[in-house]
Amino acid sequence: MSTTTHDHAGHNHDHAGHAHDDHGPGKGLSRWLFTTNHKDIGTLYLLFALVMLFVGGAMAMVIRLELFQPGLQFVNPDFFNQMTTMHALIMIFGMIMPAFVGFANWMIPLMIGAPDMALPRLNNWSFWILPFASGILVSTLFMPGGGPAGGWTLYPPLSLQAGNSFPFTIFAIHLLGMSSILGSINIIVTIMNMRAPGMTLLKMPLFVWTWLITAYLLIAAMPVLAGGVTMLLTDQFFGTSFFQAAGGGDPVLFQHIFWFFGHPEVYIIILPAFGIVSQIIPTFSRKPLFGYAAMVYATASIGFLSFIVWAHHMFTVGMPLAGEMFFMLSTMLIAIPTAVKVFNWTATMWRGSLTFETPMLFSLAFLFLFTIGGFSGLMLAIAPADFQYHDTYFVVAHFHYVLVPGALFAAIAGAYFWLPKWTGHMYDERLGKIHFWLSAISVNITFFPQHFLGLAGMPRRIPDYATQFADWNMISSIGSFGFGLSQLLFAYIVIKTIRGGRKATAEVWDQPEGLEWTVPSPAPYHTFDEAPVVK
Amino acid sequence: MHSFELRPNSSLTPRAAAWFYGSLVAVLLCVAIGCTALGFWPVLPFAGLEAAVLLGAVRWVQRRATAREYIRVDDASVVIEKCRPGRRGDDGRMAYAFQRPWTRIELRRGRPAHWPSRLLLSSRGRSVEIGAFLTDGERQGLKDRLAELLANDDLSTGRN
Ligand code: HEM
Numbered sequence: 001m002s003t004t005t006h007d008h009a010g011h012n013h014d015h016a017g018h019a020h021d022d023h024g025p026g027k028g029l030s031r032w033l034f035t036t037n038h039k040d041i042g043t044l045y046l047l048f049a050l051v052m053l054f055v056g057g058a059m060a061m062v063i064r065l066e067l068f069q070p071g072l073q074f075v076n077p078d079f080f081n082q083m084t085t086m087h088a089l090i091m092i093f094g095m096i097m098p099a100f101v102g103f104a105n106w107m108i109p110l111m112i113g114a115p116d117m118a119l120p121r122l123n124n125w126s127f128w129i130l131p132f133a134s135g136i137l138v139s140t141l142f143m144p145g146g147g148p149a150g151g152w153t154l155y156p157p158l159s160l161q162a163g164n165s166f167p168f169t170i171f172a173i174h175l176l177g178m179s180s181i182l183g184s185i186n187i188i189v190t191i192m193n194m195r196a197p198g199m200t201l202l203k204m205p206l207f208v209w210t211w212l213i214t215a216y217l218l219i220a221a222m223p224v225l226a227g228g229v230t231m232l233l234t235d236q237f238f239g240t241s242f243f244q245a246a247g248g249g250d251p252v253l254f255q256h257i258f259w260f261f262g263h264p265e266v267y268i269i270i271l272p273a274f275g276i277v278s279q280i281i282p283t284f285s286r287k288p289l290f291g292y293a294a295m296v297y298a299t300a301s302i303g304f305l306s307f308i309v310w311a312h313h314m315f316t317v318g319m320p321l322a323g324e325m326f327f328m329l330s331t332m333l334i335a336i337p338t339a340v341k342v343f344n345w346t347a348t349m350w351r352g353s354l355t356f357e358t359p360m361l362f363s364l365a366f367l368f369l370f371t372i373g374g375f376s377g378l379m380l381a382i383a384p385a386d387f388q389y390h391d392t393y394f395v396v397a398h399f400h401y402v403l404v405p406g407a408l409f410a411a412i413a414g415a416y417f418w419l420p421k422w423t424g425h426m427y428d429e430r431l432g433k434i435h436f437w438l439s440a441i442s443v444n445i446t447f448f449p450q451h452f453l454g455l456a457g458m459p460r461r462i463p464d465y466a467t468q469f470a471d472w473n474m475i476s477s478i479g480s481f482g483f484g485l486s487q488l489l490f491a492y493i494v495i496k497t498i499r500g501g502r503k504a505t506a507e508v509w510d511q512p513e514g515l516e517w518t519v520p521s522p523a524p525y526h527t528f529d530e531a532p533v534v535k
Numbered sequence: 536m537h538s539f540e541l542r543p544n545s546s547l548t549p550r551a552a553a554w555f556y557g558s559l560v561a562v563l564l565c566v567a568i569g570c571t572a573l574g575f576w577p578v579l580p581f582a583g584l585e586a587a588v589l590l591g592a593v594r595w596v597q598r599r600a601t602a603r604e605y606i607r608v609d610d611a612s613v614v615i616e617k618c619r620p621g622r623r624g625d626d627g628r629m630a631y632a633f634q635r636p637w638t639r640i641e642l643r644r645g646r647p648a649h650w651p652s653r654l655l656l657s658s659r660g661r662s663v664e665i666g667a668f669l670t671d672g673e674r675q676g677l678k679d680r681l682a683e684l685l686a687n688d689d690l691s692t693g694r695n
């Protein structure tokens with residue numbers, strides 16, 4: 001060995017001195033612009049989602065303000081329609097999806113014992129596409145003719161009557177979809193490739209499982225959306241007639257295309273929420289999750305079924321009877337795996353030693369209120385009944401129950417659950433509980449009356465209504481203002497926790513399960529003291 | 536003489552990778568071909584694009600998993616050899632040799648604190664980073680072991 005004892009670098013010796021210097025984070029803004037660290041990117045996603053919650057929320061406030069009383073008081077009908085359309089697009093693509101991707105970025109590497117996401121640089125791009133695309137989407141409001149106003153479902157021919165904003169809306173949707181796709185490719189490859197030795201698939205925490213299946217759904221469904229909106233664009237500008245009756249096309253086919261994407265999309269939103277709740281309920285019941293394997297299989301079957309139910313959104317377009325029957329029955333089938341989940345969460349709590357910290361409270365509210373949304377879904381799935389409910393406030397009530405006290409509450413629960421891990425500080429439990437009760441009460445005041453309005457026949461997406469709907473609308477609006485204000489408290493709690501607070505321990509909670517809790521809080525300069533042991 | 540081989544963790548064997556990619560693309564193809572058959576051919580290019588990106592991602596992580604770092608410590612020298620998965624035009628190998636008595640090891644904690652730590656071997660003003668693909672815990676373990684070896688004057692008595 002004596003021949004090599006003088007200091008020299010073999011080939012490429014020029015790189016030797018500085019090769020390692022490009023790894024460190026930049027300073028200030030450039031750190032955030034160029035970061036490839038999964039925790040930084042997770043934080044970016046989560047904070048972005050929080051901001052968009054208020055952007056979309058402000059639009060909801062405009063909607064409820066106008067609907068406070070019959071008649072037109074504050075905005076003109078066209079602007080009202082822009083608000084309903086933009087509210088939905090922003091909340092779905094700009095708020096709830098990014099929030100769950102943020103959770104995935106932060107937690108999945110910790111949960112599976114990986115040093116980072118599989119594709120760190122791609123991760124940076126998938127995030128930064130998002131503010132850019134959302135900026136384009138919001139900017140359409142200021143274009144001549146205003147933003148898109150034909151509903152988030154973009155049905156032609158109505159959606160083609162938009163002003164200058166139309167191509168920008170489509171472009172923004174393409175970019176938002178691209179961001180989701182790149183994000184989920186990263187997540188799925190991370191889960192497949194980066195698991196620590198011993199972390200077999202059936203040992204993965206449920207949050208990881210739900211994201212694995214979500215990523216499959218996204219990858220399968222997204223090209224259909226991309227193709228669908230592209231066809232809208234070519235119909236409008238390049239003379240094709242995929243959906244134009246005049247040229248031999250059929251606008252109803254767009255609905256098939258849209259919902260073939262759209263229904264999996266709603267499960268893409270709810271599955272990670274299921275995952276979060278499945279982490280939280282066992283922790284605060286001090287029991288392992290009841291029926292882990294059943295939960296995994298239930299998630300997978302929900303994933304599969306979500307591809308064969310899409311036409312329950314279009315029972316009224318005039319399908320053949322066999323089609324109505326098929327989509328009615330397949331939709332009802334989804335209730336089975338969903339019920340398995342609800343049963344297992346309940347059984348997890350059975351005889352557990354329960355405590356009710358804020359994350360648990362939000363998870364319990366999720367359990368009860370999501371189930372209400374599931375039941376109204378079953379009512380809507382009854383094809384002959386849906387002729388009555390379709391395009392009424394009953395549908396609005398249904399999907400808000402599954403999305404707000406469903407998906408959003410799960411995200412909020414997850415935020416409280418992991419904030420101590422992320423920041424190293426405990427949040428203010430008293431404020432957290434106040435936030436919970438304000439939210440849980442006001443969300444019901446907002447959305448429960450919408451069931452009555454829908455059953456009484458009030459159509460959705462209208463700025464004015466007949467006087468018999470006045471009372472419940474006023475109550476709903478009051479509830480929504482309360483809900484909106486309560487979320488300001490949430491933002492305050494989050495900011496306060498980031499800036500300081502009681503130091504959190506590594507475990508944070510009382511003997512939680514999972515690798516992420518073996519890491520000191522804030523997740524620190526060494527992630528595992530030794531190669532993690534997977535039980 | 537003591538030698539170490541460092542390799543990134545990869546839970547996806549080439550077989551599993553093929554299976555995983557195949558199953559995803561099969562679903563994707565069913566959807567895309569179905570749409571095309573109904574006349575909605577614009578779905579097809581998007582599906583193709585996605586399959587291509589996914590293929591790129593899988594192959595990239597598979598190739599990255601072949602990275603290796605060898606560290607040999609003997610009485611007189613510390614030799615580090617890094618094999619990065621081949622860039623075009625070079626075999627991706629880099630070798631460094633330091634004199635052992637002049638070699639120091641340093642574990643720099645991440646800055647900000649939740650960034651990964653970095654493990655550096657340095658001698659006479661030049662340093663080489665090792666184990667960048669390990670988890671922080673693994674790097675810590677490696678550092679402890681190497682520090683022990685570097686401090687020990689007579690390697691034959693070192694724990695092996
Ligand atoms: C037991 C499970 C569920 C069933 C049986 C079900 C059934 C239905 C049906 C039949 C409709 C169409 C109603 C109509 O337009 O006339 C509908 C609409 C909707 N559902 Fe569900 N659903 C379920 C769960 C969910 C979940 C988990 C989500 C999202 C997290 C969700 C989100 C939506 C949305 C957003 C709409 C309305 C879309 C629109 O027209 O703008 N649903 N649901």
Ligand SMILES: [Cu+2]
Pocket residue numbers: 262263266309310312313
């Ligand atoms: Cu649906």
